[in-house]
Amino acid sequence: MIDFVAVEQGLALLFSSFSPWMVVVPGIVIGLIFGATPGLQISMAMAIFLPMTLYMDFVQAMLFLTAIFTGGSFGSGIPAILMNIPGTSSAIATAFDGYPMARQGKHNQALGVALVSSVLGTLMGYVILFVMIQPLSLMVLKLGPAEMFAVILWGMTLIASLKGEQVLKGLMAGFVGLLIGTIGFNELGMARGTMGQTYLLDGVPVIPAMMGMFAASELFKLANKGFIVESKASRKVKLGEIFQGFKLAVRYPWVMIRGGLIGVFVGAVPGVGSSVSNLLSYVETQRRDEDPDSFGKGNPKGVVASESANSTSEAGSMATLLALGIPGGGATAVMLAAFAMHNITGGPQFIRQQTDVVYAIIFANFAQVFLLLVIGLLFIPLLANIIKVPMRYLIPSVLVLAVMGSFGLTGNMTGPVTVLVFAVVGWIFRHYGYSVPAAVIGMLLGAMAEKSLLHSYQISGGDLSYVLERPVTLLILALLLVSLFGKRLLGLVRGRKTAAGA
Amino acid sequence: MTANKRDYGDLLVLMALAGFTLWYLLDAIRVSSAVQNLLLILPLSLVVLTIVALEVGMRLKKGTLLIREEREGEPLHRTLPVVGLFAAYVLSLETLGFDVATVLFIAAFLVLKGERHWPLLGGYSLAFGFGVAFFFAQMLPYPMHMLILPG
Numbered sequence: 001m002i003d004f005v006a007v008e009q010g011l012a013l014l015f016s017s018f019s020p021w022m023v024v025v026p027g028i029v030i031g032l033i034f035g036a037t038p039g040l041q042i043s044m045a046m047a048i049f050l051p052m053t054l055y056m057d058f059v060q061a062m063l064f065l066t067a068i069f070t071g072g073s074f075g076s077g078i079p080a081i082l083m084n085i086p087g088t089s090s091a092i093a094t095a096f097d098g099y100p101m102a103r104q105g106k107h108n109q110a111l112g113v114a115l116v117s118s119v120l121g122t123l124m125g126y127v128i129l130f131v132m133i134q135p136l137s138l139m140v141l142k143l144g145p146a147e148m149f150a151v152i153l154w155g156m157t158l159i160a161s162l163k164g165e166q167v168l169k170g171l172m173a174g175f176v177g178l179l180i181g182t183i184g185f186n187e188l189g190m191a192r193g194t195m196g197q198t199y200l201l202d203g204v205p206v207i208p209a210m211m212g213m214f215a216a217s218e219l220f221k222l223a224n225k226g227f228i229v230e231s232k233a234s235r236k237v238k239l240g241e242i243f244q245g246f247k248l249a250v251r252y253p254w255v256m257i258r259g260g261l262i263g264v265f266v267g268a269v270p271g272v273g274s275s276v277s278n279l280l281s282y283v284e285t286q287r288r289d290e291d292p293d294s295f296g297k298g299n300p301k302g303v304v305a306s307e308s309a310n311s312t313s314e315a316g317s318m319a320t321l322l323a324l325g326i327p328g329g330g331a332t333a334v335m336l337a338a339f340a341m342h343n344i345t346g347g348p349q350f351i352r353q354q355t356d357v358v359y360a361i362i363f364a365n366f367a368q369v370f371l372l373l374v375i376g377l378l379f380i381p382l383l384a385n386i387i388k389v390p391m392r393y394l395i396p397s398v399l400v401l402a403v404m405g406s407f408g409l410t411g412n413m414t415g416p417v418t419v420l421v422f423a424v425v426g427w428i429f430r431h432y433g434y435s436v437p438a439a440v441i442g443m444l445l446g447a448m449a450e451k452s453l454l455h456s457y458q459i460s461g462g463d464l465s466y467v468l469e470r471p472v473t474l475l476i477l478a479l480l481l482v483s484l485f486g487k488r489l490l491g492l493v494r495g496r497k498t499a500a501g502a
Numbered sequence: 503m504t505a506n507k508r509d510y511g512d513l514l515v516l517m518a519l520a521g522f523t524l525w526y527l528l529d530a531i532r533v534s535s536a537v538q539n540l541l542l543i544l545p546l547s548l549v550v551l552t553i554v555a556l557e558v559g560m561r562l563k564k565g566t567l568l569i570r571e572e573r574e575g576e577p578l579h580r581t582l583p584v585v586g587l588f589a590a591y592v593l594s595l596e597t598l599g600f601d602v603a604t605v606l607f608i609a610a611f612l613v614l615k616g617e618r619h620w621p622l623l624g625g626y627s628l629a630f631g632f633g634v635a636f637f638f639a640q641m642l643p644y645p646m647h648m649l650i651l652p653g
Contacts, residue, residue, distance in 0.1 A: 428511075
C-alpha cells in the first residue's frame, strides 16, 4: 500500500536542502490574510501568486500553493467567528456557532477551537491521502481515455449544477468554458477560433484568464464598499483564552473524526469541496447530538465540525488532482495550472512515476500544519485588523499585482489584456448568476477533454458500442445523469407516493 | 430583499453566449469538417445552444424574458467607472509604462473612491506603484516598458 522506497526519496527531496521550506511560511501567511479577508478567496490568492511559482521548482511551487491553501482554510474562520462574515464559503458553518460564542465573549476560545480543528483536520486529511494515494492510483491506472472524458464531463456537470436554481446557467458557463479551452491548435494541428491572432494559437492564456475571472471580477463587485467590515468595534484577542479553546476542541474527537472523513470524501468529489463539506459535517453533527437545539447558540462542537471538515477537504481535493488530474474546485484549479507551468500532467502516470514527489508534497503538509499552529497564534491579533483596511486601498493594489503577475506569465501584453477581458466576463457572469468556477474549470479542462475524446475515438474506430464495453464509463455516465436529474426524479417518486397515500 | 425589474442585460448575456458558441462552431467547421476536429466542439456547441433555447423558452413561458429577479448587490452601472478605470490602466501600460500607469491608476482609484487625504494618496500611489513596478521589472527575465524607472 505504501511505497517505502518512494517515501525515503520523498523525504530526501524535502530535507536535502532548505530551499523548499523557504516558501512555506510566506504561503501560510498569504493564505491566512486572504482567507481572513471576506471577499478575497483562497483561489484568488493562489491565482495572484501563481506567477511567482515560475521561478520555483515543482516541489517548492506545490509547497507554496498548499501552504496558501492550508493557511486560507483556517483564516476564513476568523472573520466568521469575529464578525459573522465567513472569509470564504468553506467557513459558512463556522459562523453558525463561532459568532454566537463571540457574542457571549468567548471569541478567544472559539478561535482556539477553530485553529486546533483546522490543524488536526488538515493532518488527518493528509494521513488518509498518504495511505490511500497508491491504491487510488492503481485503481485509476485502469481508466482509459473514455473514462477520463466521462469523469471530466461528470466533474463539470457537478461543478456547474451546484447552484440549485441556476443549474442551466451553471451548465452554460461550464460548457462555454470547455469550448474556450479548445481554442487554438488541436492535436491534429488545426487552429480554431483564433481570429487570425497568433497569440491565440496556443489557446487562451488560462492563468491570466483565471486571475481575471476569480480575482479581478470579485474585486469589482466589492468596489463600492468602504470597508469589508464597517464596524469599528475593536475586539481584543487573548492568547490564554485561545489555549482554553484548544482544550475544548480535543474534548470532541468523534466530531472531529466524522468531520474529517466527510471532508476528505466530499472534498474529493470535483466541484463540491470544502464549501459543501463544512455544512454537511455541521448538519450531521447537529443531527447526531443529544442536544441539537444548542447548535446555533454557541456550541463549540459546531465550530469543530465545520473547521475539521473544511480543512480535510484540502487533502480530498488534492487526491482528485493528483490521481485524476482534475481540480475539485478553484484552489486546485490553480494548482493544475501550476502543474502545466512545470510541464507536469497530473494523473495516474504522475503518481506512478513520481511517487516521491507526491509523498514529498504530503510530508510537507504534515509539517505545514504545525507551522500553521504557530503562525496562526502569532497572526490572529494582526489578522483581526486586516479587515479594517479600506477597500479603496486594497482593491487597486490587488488589481495591480494581478496585472503585473499576468505580464510575468506571458512576457507581453497578452497577459494583462486577458486579465481585463476575463475580469469583465467574470463580473458580468457573477452579476447575472453564472457560475464563475464552472467557467474557469471548463477552460482548464477543455483541451484535456478534447484529447481524451479524440483518443477514445481513435481506439474505438468511431464505433459507439465501444462505450457499452466499458462498464466504468457507463457507471460514471449514470452518475452524471443521477447528479443532474436524481433530485427531480426523487421528488417525482415522493410526490406520487404522497398522492397514493392520500 | 428582492424585487423584479426590467433588465435587458440578462437576455443580452444569453444571446452573447449563444452568439459566441455559434461563431466558434462555424469557425471550427470552416477550418475542417473532419470528425476528429468537431468531435467535442459540435456536440458541446449543440448542447449550449439547446440550453440557451431552453432558458429562453422557460422565460417566455413564465413571461419573464426581460425581467430579472434583482439580487442583493451592486447594480452594474455603479461599478462601471471602476471597470473603465481598470481598462484604461491596462490599455495605457504600453504608452505610459508600467511605472507611471500604475501610479496614476492607484491615485485615480483612490480619488474615485473618495480619498481626500492628499499626502496619503500621493505617498501611497507613488510608493506602491513604483515599488511594485520596480520589483517586477527586476524579477522578470524580459523587458517591461517603463517611462521613468529602469525597465
